[in-house]
Amino acid sequence: MMARKVLALNGDEAAAYAVKQCKPDVIAAYPITPQTIIVERLSDFVADGELDAEFISAESEHSALSACIGASAMGARTYTATASQGLALMYEMLFVASSFRLPIVMSVANRALNSPLNIWNDMSDTMGARDCGWIQIYNENAQEVYDFTIQSFRIAEDHRVLLPVMVCHDGFVVSHSTEGVETLSDSEVDSFLPPRTPVYPLDVENPVTIGCVGVPEYYPEIKYQQEVATKKSIQTIKEIINEFNESFGRNYDIIEKYQMDGAEVALLTIGSASGTAKDAVDEMRAEGKPVGLLKLRLFRPLPVEDLRKALSGLKAVGVIDRHISFGSMGGALNMEVRAALYEMRERPHVMGFPAGLGGRDIRVEHFIKITEELLRIAERDVLEEDYRVVGCRGPGCIGP
Amino acid sequence: MALKSLPLHEYLSSGHRLCAGCGEGVTIRQILKSFDEPPIICNATSCLEVSTTPFPYTSWRTPWIHPAFECTGAVAAGVEAAQKALIRKGRKKKWDVVLALAGDGGTYDIGLQSLSGALERGHKFVYVCYTNDAYMNTGIQRSGATPRAAWTTTSPAGKVIPGKTEWQKDLMKIVVAHDIPYAATVSPSYPMDLQRKMKKAIQADGPSFILALTPCPRGWRTPPYLTIELGRLAVQTCMFPLYEVENGQYKITMKPKRKLPVEYYLRPQGRFRHLFTPKTRHDIINAIQAYVDKKWQEIQKLEQLTQQ
Ligand SMILES: Cc1ncc(C[n+]2csc(CCOP(=O)(O)OP(=O)(O)O)c2C)c(N)n1
Ligand code: SF4
Numbered sequence: 001m002m003a004r005k006v007l008a009l010n011g012d013e014a015a016a017y018a019v020k021q022c023k024p025d026v027i028a029a030y031p032i033t034p035q036t037i038i039v040e041r042l043s044d045f046v047a048d049g050e051l052d053a054e055f056i057s058a059e060s061e062h063s064a065l066s067a068c069i070g071a072s073a074m075g076a077r078t079y080t081a082t083a084s085q086g087l088a089l090m091y092e093m094l095f096v097a098s099s100f101r102l103p104i105v106m107s108v109a110n111r112a113l114n115s116p117l118n119i120w121n122d123m124s125d126t127m128g129a130r131d132c133g134w135i136q137i138y139n140e141n142a143q144e145v146y147d148f149t150i151q152s153f154r155i156a157e158d159h160r161v162l163l164p165v166m167v168c169h170d171g172f173v174v175s176h177s178t179e180g181v182e183t184l185s186d187s188e189v190d191s192f193l194p195p196r197t198p199v200y201p202l203d204v205e206n207p208v209t210i211g212c213v214g215v216p217e218y219y220p221e222i223k224y225q226q227e228v229a230t231k232k233s234i235q236t237i238k239e240i241i242n243e244f245n246e247s248f249g250r251n252y253d254i255i256e257k258y259q260m261d262g263a264e265v266a267l268l269t270i271g272s273a274s275g276t277a278k279d280a281v282d283e284m285r286a287e288g289k290p291v292g293l294l295k296l297r298l299f300r301p302l303p304v305e306d307l308r309k310a311l312s313g314l315k316a317v318g319v320i321d322r323h324i325s326f327g328s329m330g331g332a333l334n335m336e337v338r339a340a341l342y343e344m345r346e347r348p349h350v351m352g353f354p355a356g357l358g359g360r361d362i363r364v365e366h367f368i369k370i371t372e373e374l375l376r377i378a379e380r381d382v383l384e385e386d387y388r389v390v391g392c393r394g395p396g397c398i399g400p
Numbered sequence: 401m402a403l404k405s406l407p408l409h410e411y412l413s414s415g416h417r418l419c420a421g422c423g424e425g426v427t428i429r430q431i432l433k434s435f436d437e438p439p440i441i442c443n444a445t446s447c448l449e450v451s452t453t454p455f456p457y458t459s460w461r462t463p464w465i466h467p468a469f470e471c472t473g474a475v476a477a478g479v480e481a482a483q484k485a486l487i488r489k490g491r492k493k494k495w496d497v498v499l500a501l502a503g504d505g506g507t508y509d510i511g512l513q514s515l516s517g518a519l520e521r522g523h524k525f526v527y528v529c530y531t532n533d534a535y536m537n538t539g540i541q542r543s544g545a546t547p548r549a550a551w552t553t554t555s556p557a558g559k560v561i562p563g564k565t566e567w568q569k570d571l572m573k574i575v576v577a578h579d580i581p582y583a584a585t586v587s588p589s590y591p592m593d594l595q596r597k598m599k600k601a602i603q604a605d606g607p608s609f610i611l612a613l614t615p616c617p618r619g620w621r622t623p624p625y626l627t628i629e630l631g632r633l634a635v636q637t638c639m640f641p642l643y644e645v646e647n648g649q650y651k652i653t654m655k656p657k658r659k660l661p662v663e664y665y666l667r668p669q670g671r672f673r674h675l676f677t678p679k680t681r682h683d684i685i686n687a688i689q690a691y692v693d694k695k696w697q698e699i700q701k702l703e704q705l706t707q708q
């Protein structure tokens with residue numbers, strides 16, 4: 001194996017460095033905190049001749065994604081990055097990209113949405129875009145950002161998948177925190193990620209019509225095929241992660257377990273909160289409490305069967321969402337986990353904990369309180385509330 | 401160049417579902433005749449798009465993509481950029497012309513930002529805006545291109561308000577302000593003028609822009625057989641002057657021998673009927689005439705100013 005460099009990179013730089021090694025043909029993007037470092041670094045790589053790509057400094061995120069759609073339809077490997085308001089502005093085009101089955105990769109440095117204006121982390125942006133037909137991968141730290149940016153291109157461009165991928169990391173907590181990232185050599189990336197082979201590119205020799213009118217007599221079949229492809233992609237994603245693990249000595253999965261042996265209650269986390277939550281689990285374990293943690297990496301497609309398997313046998317699960325779906329049962333993850341488990345005969349109680357909104361710190365003591373609540377639920381075998389907001393001054397909330 | 405010498409290919413095949421006499425169909429057919437080889441087309445949501453691609457059918461013998469309404473400039477930019485990269489890296493052999501097609505709604509209004517961004521960045525493409533002065537696909541609503549006093553379903557000729565109260569946006573000025581190498585207005589009623597300008601647009605070193613007036617029988621409330629005649633009257637009344645701006649130099653390409661009163665253009669159209677019945681609104685017609693005269697003088701001055 002070739003010598004690998006460990007570089008000091010923050011999450012954004014890790015994404016940019018990975019993208020450079022993936023050799024995209026076209027990048028179209030627009031700056032927005034906390035993603036901006038990505039487009040700045042990529043601009044540097046292009047300006048310094050380290051990356052041979054067309055860089056389109058679009059005049060908006062809507063245009064950035066539209067340009068990516070045009071470029072990807074031509075057969076180019078295509079990348080963009082955004083966050084928050086930018087992703088919201090792209091919303092219309094997100095559906096078009098996935099329905100065209102274009103393997104665009106987009107980094108999202110998760111950030112809260114206005115109003116009030118808030119540049120800090122939560123997942124209102126990508127969770128609000130969960131039904132757009134994109135694969136969504138959530139990362140805990142810069143190393144994961146690096147590794148999964150590379151895998152995202154493989155996943156997206158795999159002919160069994162052909163779907164765009166959002167590869168997400170928490171704003172500031174990950175995007176701006178520098179860590180040692182073990183990078184792969186260029187040749188390792190090349191061997192893992194061959195050049196893209198487009199299926200139906202825009203080609204004068206072989207003209208295709210992309211983006212026709214779909215009347216009710218055809219629309220459902222087209223959407224059904226998209227749904228089948230999205231569901232089936234779980235298997236391919238697992239295969240690609242396994243190949244990556246084996247090739248480069250990593251140990252990733254779509255759901256990762258921490259201290260789950262003998263656990264009776266568990267936290268289910270997504271993104272960077274997992275790190276702090278693990279510390280809380282360690283503390284509880286030291287006190288002999290049967291507490292474990294599951295980290296969900298893949299939210300779209302939702303690995304329903306894997307979730308059922310991972311959660312079965314538990315007495316209570318606390319789902320840590322990083323956003324609120326207003327007027328329902330907390331966050332989307334809580335609702336979907338509950339829905340997934342509903343038809344199981346023996347199922348744990350599931351309570352939602354929307355936490356860390358707009359960049360509010362979620363600390364170890366928050367997770368301790370949550371696990372204590374879960375242990376109470378397990379003991380009494382009743383769930384009294386669907387969810388409680390964490391890290392907020394308000395009646396019924398857990399801690400400021 | 402003569403009409404007879406135009407290529408026989410039909411990149412937009414017959415059998416599409418545009419209305420009889422639709423100016424969009426005639427004009428785009430002429431536009432495509434100016435190509436020796438098929439371009440890659442990026443189309444905006446509009447009558448043209450909807451009427452030519454009802455799955456599983458397509459009228460297009462060229463590669464064609466329609467992602468949405470307001471992003472045609474950006475999509476064409478992406479296609480152009482991809483082509484540059486792929487050719488440079490040896491994954492594509494030859495350069496194909498990138499042709500963006502969008503209506504007045506998709507250009508004057510909702511797509512203006514996307515167009516402006518792409519023009520500023522200098523992507524090499526030909527952008528053709530076919531204007532029929534309204535959002536026809538959604539049922540004749542006013543746009544920035546709708547002329548003053550025209551009836552549309554959102555600028556109705558009511559008991560108090562007589563149609564659209566604002567003047568048409570001067571899109572050409574906005575486009576020309578980007579200092580692109582070539583911009584021109586065309587009409588299907590002047591096919592050889594259109595051909596000549598399209599050739600220049602295709603050869604331009606950078607983005608080029610073509611504004612085509614495409615009469616719409618359905619929305620203008622006119623019989624289908626009047627489409628070409630109305631195109632001619634628009635030019636002869638100077639409601640829609642034919643000119644080009646090449647590297648900043650204005651040139652009027654069709655100076656009417658006898659400039660006709662605007663009434664000749666307005667009267668045959670149902671969308672201006674309220675200017676003539678129940679009583680003739682001389683106030684409005686005169687205001688339109690004065691405005692058209694002013695714009696006509698302005699363009700002549702620009703021609704003088706930028707010559708030499
Ligand atoms: C974002 C968005 N808003 C509104 C629409 C609805 N819509 C579709 S076509 C159209 C009008 C098109 O007008 P124009 O560009 O002038 O083309 P025409 O139909 O007149 O040829 C509108 C409003 C849409 N498709 N997308
Ligand atoms: S409504 Fe007008 S623009 Fe649309 S197809 Fe009919 S004639 Fe053409």
Ligand SMILES: [Mg+2]
Nearest residue numbers: 503504532534
């Ligand atoms: Mg129109």
